Amino acid sequence: MDRGEVLSGAAFTAVLRSSIVFLFILIAVGWAALTYVEHTLLEEFRSDVKERWDILAADHQAEGVDHVVAAISHVAALEETGTRALAIFDENGHLAGNLATRPPGSGFQVGTLEYMTPPQPGASTESIYYGDEVDGRWLVVGQRLDVLKRTREAFVRTLALTGFIVVLSMLAFGYFLSRQSLSRLREIEATLERASEGDVTARIPENGGTTQIDRLAREMNRHLDRSSRLMTTTRNTAAAVAHDLKSPLGRAYLALGRAQDKVEEGADPRDALLDAQDELERMRGIFDTYLQLSRIEGGTDNATFKTVKLSDLVCELAETYAMVAEDAGQNLVTRLDDADACEILGDTQMLQQLIVNLLQNAVNYGPEGNEISLELTRHEDRVALVVADKGPGIPETDRDAVFQPFYRLDPSRTKSGSGLGLALVRVIAERHGGTIALHDNHPGLRVEIAFPSLAEPQGVPG
Numbered sequence: 001m002d003r004g005e006v007l008s009g010a011a012f013t014a015v016l017r018s019s020i021v022f023l024f025i026l027i028a029v030g031w032a033a034l035t036y037v038e039h040t041l042l043e044e045f046r047s048d049v050k051e052r053w054d055i056l057a058a059d060h061q062a063e064g065v066d067h068v069v070a071a072i073s074h075v076a077a078l079e080e081t082g083t084r085a086l087a088i089f090d091e092n093g094h095l096a097g098n099l100a101t102r103p104p105g106s107g108f109q110v111g112t113l114e115y116m117t118p119p120q121p122g123a124s125t126e127s128i129y130y131g132d133e134v135d136g137r138w139l140v141v142g143q144r145l146d147v148l149k150r151t152r153e154a155f156v157r158t159l160a161l162t163g164f165i166v167v168l169s170m171l172a173f174g175y176f177l178s179r180q181s182l183s184r185l186r187e188i189e190a191t192l193e194r195a196s197e198g199d200v201t202a203r204i205p206e207n208g209g210t211t212q213i214d215r216l217a218r219e220m221n222r223h224l225d226r227s228s229r230l231m232t233t234t235r236n237t238a239a240a241v242a243h244d245l246k247s248p249l250g251r252a253y254l255a256l257g258r259a260q261d262k263v264e265e266g267a268d269p270r271d272a273l274l275d276a277q278d279e280l281e282r283m284r285g286i287f288d289t290y291l292q293l294s295r296i297e298g299g300t301d302n303a304t305f306k307t308v309k310l311s312d313l314v315c316e317l318a319e320t321y322a323m324v325a326e327d328a329g330q331n332l333v334t335r336l337d338d339a340d341a342c343e344i345l346g347d348t349q350m351l352q353q354l355i356v357n358l359l360q361n362a363v364n365y366g367p368e369g370n371e372i373s374l375e376l377t378r379h380e381d382r383v384a385l386v387v388a389d390k391g392p393g394i395p396e397t398d399r400d401a402v403f404q405p406f407y408r409l410d411p412s413r414t415k416s417g418s419g420l421g422l423a424l425v426r427v428i429a430e431r432h433g434g435t436i437a438l439h440d441n442h443p444g445l446r447v448e449i450a451f452p453s454l455a456e457p458q459g460v461p462g
Contacts, residue, residue, distance in 0.1 A: 015174025
């Protein structure tokens with residue numbers, strides 16, 4: 001795996017940017033904290049220096065200059081190489097203390113003091129001191145800022161070390177994430193390459209993760225599943241269309257041949273022409289149904305949708321198909337819920353086609369004495385349409401396949417039918433936001449379709 005690709009990955013780039021932002025924030029916060037610590041230490045030094053100056057000034061006034069000189073000389077000897085500054089001067093110069101010269105200025109000052117003994121290497125060159133006149137003499141008390149220097153250096157080192165460790169850890173983690181992301185992206189790339197070459201089984205490996213790439217992989221797998229189904233359906237459809245049209249085309253061709261022979265013999269060719277017309281009409285019906293299915297499946301415009309009282313439509317079609325079933329020696333029973341509760345948003349012609357296909361299948365495949373049940377009920381926020389019969393039913397292994405265009409349970413395709421009825425039912429149901437399921441009716445088939453309802457359930461406030 002190329003390191004440049006990893007470093008240019010989105011994860012590493014995001015972590016790198018976060019690290020830069022973190023460094024800026026760390027520097028800003030560190031500077032503010034250091035400023036606060038320095039200010040606090042200086043205030044403590046200021047208070048300590050002023051307190052000691054006040055004590056010596058009071059002794060000078062109470063005990064006299066000799067007492068103060070003796071005290072300063074004693075303390076200065078102890079502080080000769082220390083961090084405290086202590087000295088007293090008169091008009092002739094130095095009287096006592098560890099300072100060689102009188103520092104400039106009066107009051108509190110921060111600057112460099114000239115000690116009798118130079119400070120040790122590494123010590124601070126700055127001191128905070130207080131100087132003022134006491135009975136004609138100049139008294140100076142100070143504190144070298146070694147503690148402040150060491151605190152500053154320790155703070156900066158700690159801040160730098162913390163920033164280095166955190167940023168290094170972040171970059172290492174970002175590198176790790178970028179490698180993982182790149183690995184997943186290469187898996188996706190390889191899978192899409194296989195899919196583009198015609199491998200309908202190509203799928204992106206799923207690890208159950210919750211990252212954006214994992215969610216993208218699952219979504220792409222769903223698209224690949226649909227593409228695979230579409231390709232399989234297209235292949236099966238092409239084969240089925242060729243098979244279904246071969247016979248009527250052959251019969252139409254033979255009928256036209258007979259008609260030509262009749263014309264040459266001087267006989268009436270109308271019967272042969274009518275046979276050819278019937279076969280061509282059958283083919284036209286197949287094409288019309290398939291085109292209708294394609295238009296509905298590819299359509300997104302719901303401008304024709306309006307409020308449909310499904311109970312009225314069911315009653316109207318049930319009245320028609322009751323006679324159709326009776327002519328076939330069968331019986332149609334209708335059960336309806338509250339009419340006002342079974343309203344949906346949809347296209348009346350599509351819904352009519354859906355119900356007609358289900359009832360026609362039940363009549364076509366049902367035996368004599370078959371009982372067909374047409375039910376319309378309301379369940380919470382769904383309207384359920386059920387068509388059940390006592391016919392041969394559909395094996396469980398074929399219940400998904402029968403929704404594919406031109407799929408036939410009869411492999412020899414000797415029975416009448418185009419294999420588009422249930423495919424059209426599924427497409428119309430899905431176009432209306434519904435779901436369709438096939439169940440065993442013991443015996444027979446039970447088709448259940450659930451549509452989203454418009455009306456509020458009874459007992460539930462709107």
